[in-house]
Amino acid sequence: MGGHLNGNHLLFLGQGMLWTFGLSVIALGGGGIAGFIVALCRVSPSRWLRIASGAYVQLIQGMPLLVIMFLAYFGLAAIGVQVSPLAAVGASLTVYVSAYLGEIWRGCIRSVPRPQWEAAEGLALSRAQRMRMVILPQAVRIATPPTVGFMVQIIKNTSLASVVGFVELTRAGQIINNSLFEPFLIYSIIALVYFVLCFPISRLSHRLERRGGAARETLTPA
Amino acid sequence: MPEIAAINQKANQAGIGPATAPASPVVMLKDVHKSFGSLKVLDGVSFEVGRGEVTVIIGRSGSGKSTALRCIDRFERINSGEILVCGHRVDDPGLDLRALRQDVGIVFQSYNLFPHLTIEQNIILAPCAVKRVPKPAAKELARRVLAQVGLEDKLHAYPEQLSGGQQQRAAIARSLAMQPKVMLFDEVTSALDPELTGEVLKVIERLAADGMTMVMVTHEMGFARGIADQIVFMHRGRVHEAGPPEMLASPRTPELSQFVGAGL
Numbered sequence: 001m002g003g004h005l006n007g008n009h010l011l012f013l014g015q016g017m018l019w020t021f022g023l024s025v026i027a028l029g030g031g032g033i034a035g036f037i038v039a040l041c042r043v044s045p046s047r048w049l050r051i052a053s054g055a056y057v058q059l060i061q062g063m064p065l066l067v068i069m070f071l072a073y074f075g076l077a078a079i080g081v082q083v084s085p086l087a088a089v090g091a092s093l094t095v096y097v098s099a100y101l102g103e104i105w106r107g108c109i110r111s112v113p114r115p116q117w118e119a120a121e122g123l124a125l126s127r128a129q130r131m132r133m134v135i136l137p138q139a140v141r142i143a144t145p146p147t148v149g150f151m152v153q154i155i156k157n158t159s160l161a162s163v164v165g166f167v168e169l170t171r172a173g174q175i176i177n178n179s180l181f182e183p184f185l186i187y188s189i190i191a192l193v194y195f196v197l198c199f200p201i202s203r204l205s206h207r208l209e210r211r212g213g214a215a216r217e218t219l220t221p222a
Numbered sequence: 223m224p225e226i227a228a229i230n231q232k233a234n235q236a237g238i239g240p241a242t243a244p245a246s247p248v249v250m251l252k253d254v255h256k257s258f259g260s261l262k263v264l265d266g267v268s269f270e271v272g273r274g275e276v277t278v279i280i281g282r283s284g285s286g287k288s289t290a291l292r293c294i295d296r297f298e299r300i301n302s303g304e305i306l307v308c309g310h311r312v313d314d315p316g317l318d319l320r321a322l323r324q325d326v327g328i329v330f331q332s333y334n335l336f337p338h339l340t341i342e343q344n345i346i347l348a349p350c351a352v353k354r355v356p357k358p359a360a361k362e363l364a365r366r367v368l369a370q371v372g373l374e375d376k377l378h379a380y381p382e383q384l385s386g387g388q389q390q391r392a393a394i395a396r397s398l399a400m401q402p403k404v405m406l407f408d409e410v411t412s413a414l415d416p417e418l419t420g421e422v423l424k425v426i427e428r429l430a431a432d433g434m435t436m437v438m439v440t441h442e443m444g445f446a447r448g449i450a451d452q453i454v455f456m457h458r459g460r461v462h463e464a465g466p467p468e469m470l471a472s473p474r475t476p477e478l479s480q481f482v483g484a485g486l
Binding site (some may be wrong): 115118120121122126129133134137138 | 295297319320321323324326327328330332334335336337338347348351352393396397400
């Protein structure tokens with residue numbers, strides 16, 4: 001029972017919030033790049049690449065993020081590879097996010113109608129050009145809502161980093177609560193901070209959807 | 223084109239260059255077989271299209287006419303037979319697909335314009351990316367081909383802002399911008415009402431008058447009769463009857479007779 005919530009506590013929470021933010025950036029940056037590669041492999045003309053990337057996705061999606069973090073931090077240490085909590089958490093989130101985003105984006109690429117591929121093919125565009133100029137721009141529009149939904153999920157999931165000793169927002173809240181014992185107040189503050197982090201992203205998604213769909217909305221009847 | 227003929231002749235004598243004699247057809251199918259699984263779609267199809275000729279393929283749904291057309295641009299691989307298009311051996315597994323597709327333009331039933339690009343961007347995409355045409359020249363080209371199909375004013379519109387007929391004309395313009403040696407039309411008016419069909423057919427007629435080599439699959443029998451140099455009637459995966467458009471007036475086989483009768 002260590003008194004009342006004061007400036008130092010808030011500063012501590014602020015630091016935790018910065019880590020939550022930082023981990024989210026690492027997860028979505030690293031996982032986004034790796035997920036993009038996974039998605040391209042999943043739709044590759046090479047059978048081998050499709051099978052390998054499919055197996056990767058299945059394997060990672062079958063594991064809880066918590067276990068991946070345990071493996072990366074304690075598991076690797078046990079076989080002699082010492083990694084910092086930041087490296088372990090960053091790698092775990094990247095791997096985890098890449099499997100999900102890779103699969104979401106594979107579906108978006110696949111959902112661009114087949115005739116669009118054929119039209120691009122008929123114009124003699126190379127496979128890379130078809131992908132870059134015709135398919136991906138259309139896939140991005142389809143991908144925006146599920147991707148943003150998943151981003152929000154990941155921001156909240158960074159709280160699992162506390163298990164390897166990482167003091168992010170949730171862990172910071174726990175520590176403060178251990179001394180103040182004001183769980184309702186403190187966890188309400190934490191919930192609010194998570195909301196403040198996630199809400200703008202949801203808003204952004206709506207705006208992106210509207211901009212991407214501009215041509216669609218000014219449709220004139222045929 | 224005497225000088226081209228002479229060059230071809232020289233090339234043939236020297237044993238180099240494509241194996242096309244000057245008078246050889248632009249498109250040639252010889253005994254083409256194609257199955258989807260156990261379903262035989264093409265069962266020994268042969269026909270030829272000469273330079274500047276318009277060949278119209280007719281037949282019932284499921285007769286294999288669209289598949290035959292798609293084989294010409296290698297959208298379908300054939301099981302056996304020979305296809306020669308503008309000197310490209312289409313049945314050769316080592317075929318340079320992009321070279322073939324620079325010589326062949328294809329227009330589909332569903333237009334397939336790229337919805338995220340304006341009409342101008344749709345048109346200049348391939349010339350810029352494939353032929354490395356500089357952007358200003360490509361834009362000039364876009365204006366020209368759009369004028370050819372009567373859509374100069376739609377340069378900056380998005381496909382969805384156009385009617386079906388306009389979209390199909392824009393798709394034709396997009397193909398023309400690649401300056402193909404032969405154009406393929408796969409039931410390009412089947413999704414359009416009669417009025418819009420008319421405006422698209424007019425564009426195709428003008429192309430034919432300008433000497434474009436064309437192969438088209440269509441259900442517009444009147445149009446086929448007017449424009450075709452050669453009619454190919456397909457039935458059950460075979461060329462059942464082929465000849466000048468006059469053959470529609472006096473069919474030799476009961477199948478064509480029935481088909482024409484039903485169409486009138």
